Amino acid sequence: MIKLFSLKQQKKDGVDSDKSGSHKKSSAAQLRIQKDINELNLPKTCQVDFPDPDDLLNFKLVISPDEGFYRGGRFIFNFKVGQGYPHDAPKVKCETMVYHPNIDLEGNVCLNILREDWKPVLTVNSIVYGLQYLFLEPNPEDPLNKEAAEVLQNNRRLFEQNVAKSMRGGYIGSVCFDRCLK
Amino acid sequence: MSCDWPGRWCHVQKFIERTGPFAHPDFEPSSESLGFLQETCKLLIIGAGGLGCELLKDLALIGFKNIDIIDMDTIDVSNLNRQFLFRPKDVGRPKADVAADFINTRIPGANVTPHYAKIQDYDESFYRGFHIVVCGLDSIVARRWINGMLVSMLQYEDGELQQESLVPMVDGGTEGFKGNARVILPGMTACVECTLDLYPPQVNFPLCTIAHTPRLPEHCIEYVRILLWPKEHPFGEDVPIDGDEPKHIQWIMDKSLERANEFNISGITYRLTQGVVKRIIPAVASTNAVIAAACSTEVFKLATSCTVPLNNYMNFNDTEGIYTYTFEAERKEDCMACSKIPKSITFSESDKLQDIITYLQESAEYQMKSPGLTTNIKGKNKTLYMPTIKSIEEKTRENLKKTLSELEFVNGQELYVADPTTPMTLTFKLSLGSNME
Numbered sequence: 001m002i003k004l005f006s007l008k009q010q011k012k013d014g015v016d017s018d019k020s021g022s023h024k025k026s027s028a029a030q031l032r033i034q035k036d037i038n039e040l041n042l043p044k045t046c047q048v049d050f051p052d053p054d055d056l057l058n059f060k061l062v063i064s065p066d067e068g069f070y071r072g073g074r075f076i077f078n079f080k081v082g083q084g085y086p087h088d089a090p091k092v093k094c095e096t097m098v099y100h101p102n103i104d105l106e107g108n109v110c111l112n113i114l115r116e117d118w119k120p121v122l123t124v125n126s127i128v129y130g131l132q133y134l135f136l137e138p139n140p141e142d143p144l145n146k147e148a149a150e151v152l153q154n155n156r157r158l159f160e161q162n163v164a165k166s167m168r169g170g171y172i173g174s175v176c177f178d179r180c181l182k
Numbered sequence: 183m184s185c186d187w188p189g190r191w192c193h194v195q196k197f198i199e200r201t202g203p204f205a206h207p208d209f210e211p212s213s214e215s216l217g218f219l220q221e222t223c224k225l226l227i228i229g230a231g232g233l234g235c236e237l238l239k240d241l242a243l244i245g246f247k248n249i250d251i252i253d254m255d256t257i258d259v260s261n262l263n264r265q266f267l268f269r270p271k272d273v274g275r276p277k278a279d280v281a282a283d284f285i286n287t288r289i290p291g292a293n294v295t296p297h298y299a300k301i302q303d304y305d306e307s308f309y310r311g312f313h314i315v316v317c318g319l320d321s322i323v324a325r326r327w328i329n330g331m332l333v334s335m336l337q338y339e340d341g342e343l344q345q346e347s348l349v350p351m352v353d354g355g356t357e358g359f360k361g362n363a364r365v366i367l368p369g370m371t372a373c374v375e376c377t378l379d380l381y382p383p384q385v386n387f388p389l390c391t392i393a394h395t396p397r398l399p400e401h402c403i404e405y406v407r408i409l410l411w412p413k414e415h416p417f418g419e420d421v422p423i424d425g426d427e428p429k430h431i432q433w434i435m436d437k438s439l440e441r442a443n444e445f446n447i448s449g450i451t452y453r454l455t456q457g458v459v460k461r462i463i464p465a466v467a468s469t470n471a472v473i474a475a476a477c478s479t480e481v482f483k484l485a486t487s488c489t490v491p492l493n494n495y496m497n498f499n500d501t502e503g504i505y506t507y508t509f510e511a512e513r514k515e516d517c518m519a520c521s522k523i524p525k526s527i528t529f530s531e532s533d534k535l536q537d538i539i540t541y542l543q544e545s546a547e548y549q550m551k552s553p554g555l556t557t558n559i560k561g562k563n564k565t566l567y568m569p570t571i572k573s574i575e576e577k578t579r580e581n582l583k584k585t586l587s588e589l590e591f592v593n594g595q596e597l598y599v600a601d602p603t604t605p606m607t608l609t610f611k612l613s614l615g616s617n618m619e
Contacts, residue, residue, distance in 0.1 A: 026558055026598055028330050028375050028518040031607040038554030038570055038600035053565045053574045056556070084323050087378055106413055108389060115386040120378060142390035 029085040033057060036124040046128055057081040060095070061128060064182055065135045069163045073098075074182050077109075077131060079124070089118035092127065096180050099166035101138045101149035105175065109134070110144040147173065185290035191216060194245055197488045206487040215486050220245050220291075223485050226312040227251040228301060228328060230277035232465050233318025233354050235267045236474030241316070242285050242292045244482055249285075250312070252297040252304075253278040258426070264467035301328055306335055309349065314481050317353045318474065320463070322381055325353065326519075329366070329374035333519045336369045341523060343369050350484050354477040358464045361473040364495040364511070365480050368520060371494050372511035375519035380511075384461070399442060399449035403458040406437040425460035434459060472498060516605035524596065524611040531587040531614055535566060539582070542599065550601040557597050559590055566597070586614065 026034075033056050040048065047062045061077040075098055080091040092114055094107040102110040111130045113122055143149030152159040162172050169179030198215045225246050227237050230253035238251055255277050257268045267284040268277070276298035285294045297304075301324060309315070309331055319325055329351065337347040351366040353374070366373050391397070392405045411423060416433050424430050435455040442450050456462065476496060483491045495511040498504075515521060529538060535555075542550045554568035566581050566589070568574040581589065595612040 026556070026563065026596075028326055030556075030563060031518050031522075031598055031600075034554060034556055034598060035600040035607045037574075038552070038568055039602055040570060047573075048571055049573045050571065050577075053568075053577045054563055056563070056565065082323075083327070087322055087326075087381060088384065102390070104393065104409075106409070108393075108409065110389040110393070112388065114389075116388050118383065118386070142388065144390055144393050146394055 029083045032086055033081050068136045070135045073167045073180050086120040089114050097177050099148050099163055101140045101143045101145055102134050104144040198486045204489045206490050209487045219485055220247050224248045224312045226315045229318035230281045232264050232470040233474050235265045236470050237318050238281055240478035242289045247293045250295045251278050254300045315351045325374050330519050332368045338523050352477045352480045354473040356469045356473050359501045361469045361498045363473050363476040365492045372513045373520040376514040376517045377511050396445050400458050402438040402441040403455050406434045431456050522609045524609045527610050528613040532585050534585055536582040550603055553599050553601040555599050
């Protein structure tokens with residue numbers, strides 16, 4: 001156990017010997033994201049891009065599925081990691097307009113680990129795999145885009161055609177999708 | 183001092199001028215410690231809200247004269263029921279200023295210095311001036327920040343902690359009828375980052391529930407906050423929600439009501455709307471009083487050594503009866519903050535970044551596989567090299583050939599190194615020799 005009583009002498013010395021200066025330090029969130037990024041183990045369908053390599057808290061993920069409904073497409077997600085990381089999950093938005101049961105037309109993503117099931121032990125890698133899984137197995141049970149979910153549930157064939165059409169750039173109902181084929 | 187009257191400090195003197203069965207093993211009763219407590223000891227209180235008002239009053243009455251208090255907020259009318267240093271006329275003024283004025287006027291001899299600022303506005307040279315830091319915060323980010331600051335102030339010599347660089351932190355927290363008080367000796371006992379998992383996660387509803395199957399009034403409010411606001415920009419493009427702006431809350435409430443009616447949900451009120459948007463946690467004045475008293479007692483114990491301090495985490499709950507439980511939170515071996523004792527490495531100014539990386543890979547001690555390095559230059563994060571991410575690798579490759587002086591490294595430069603061989607990012611402190619040798 002430390003005895004702090006003699007602080008009165010020690011403190012004076014401490015203040016005088018101002019040797020280390022006042023360098024800014026990296027925050028715990030910063031150190032943790034550095035670890036996450038350095039150890040990203042991306043599937044070959046995924047790629048990350050850092051517009052500013054000095055800013056590890058903001059980056060983009062590009063997913064190009066090589067199987068499933070979305071094969072051949074290219075989808076960009078924007079990641080914003082806050083100072084609350086890893087207590088708080090990163091904020092992830094899909095920048096590519098996509099016809100998908102779990103992603104709405106504003107780019108909101110319904111993935112459990114991004115919200116209600118986030119835990120500090122999870123990493124950026126977990127999210128990457130979660131997002132990639134959404135393209136392989138769209139889940140009509142928990143829809144964000146209800147229309148797409150209903151089509152998937154009732155007519156897989158039509159859903160497949162709609163996805164292909166949307167990725168080529170075209171109308172599904174009244175909604176116009178941008179082309180996102182590679 | 184002229185403001186003292188006979189017997190003013192007799193209750194405090196009973197603790198510090200005689201010993202007792204609970205005294206710290208190294209405690210020596212002395213008449214000098216009163217002088218230390220009153221004249222020398224400098225305290226910093228972070229937060230001048232519910233806990234902060236209590237802490238300031240308690241500590242000033244104990245006899246601590248030199249107290250700084252920092253808070254970035256101004257007084258809101260809803261604070262007045264429990265933040266008792268504030269009056270209706272003070273609404274809109276900085277909390278720290280009003281709290282300091284009140285105590286300086288009310289308690290003879292008190293010398294409280296207010297700081298209407300964010301903790302992030304000050305650097306190490308400010309925080310090093312205090313003997314003990316006491317927190318009454320409602321934010322995890324702020325707790326982690328000050329924790330990181332106090333940990334980074336620790337100095338080591340040959341891996342040995344220099345105790346004079348240690349500033350203890352006493353942290354209080356409350357939520358309704360529940361609260362906790364803890365004592366953190368940075369570098370010695372569990373820190374905020376060691377026990378990060380203890381904080382309850384934010385309540386987040388699944389997005390699909392909010393979007394399509396709302397069952398609670400909260401779901402409707404979250405629908406408007408998360409999905410509708412960014413779509414409709416009711417107060418202009420890029421205007422974020424301000425939880426203290428009545429127009430914003432009113433708009434959210436109106437839209438939430440529409441949605442609630444659609445799904446036959448009842449219970450939307452202005453209060454609930456603001457509560458959900460601002461994530462308000464109900465505050466109970468008596469809980470604040472108890473927790474602040476516990477924290478102030480710990481500050482007194484640390485400053486005088488008259489009793490062994492709390493070891494190290496006390497939970498309090500008076501929902502039904504009164505319950506307290508104290509346990510020793512343990513340090514985390516791979517804590518992101520306090521386990522990272524900076525390791526020293528020595529290079530000369532003409533060495534290149536590649537030389538450092540080669541050293542990290544080849545030295546018997548580290549044997550790293552693919553180290554990624556960052557540092558901080560003039561307060562800005564800088565990524566030096568990261569081999570695993572293609573886009574970063576391409577943009578940082580040229581740094582490998584640069585000399586350390588070209589990279590603007592200074593003596594004492596901290597390098598942060600992540601590698602698959604270590605459970606966390608390591609900190610290295612660079613001793614920069616010139617090429618004299």
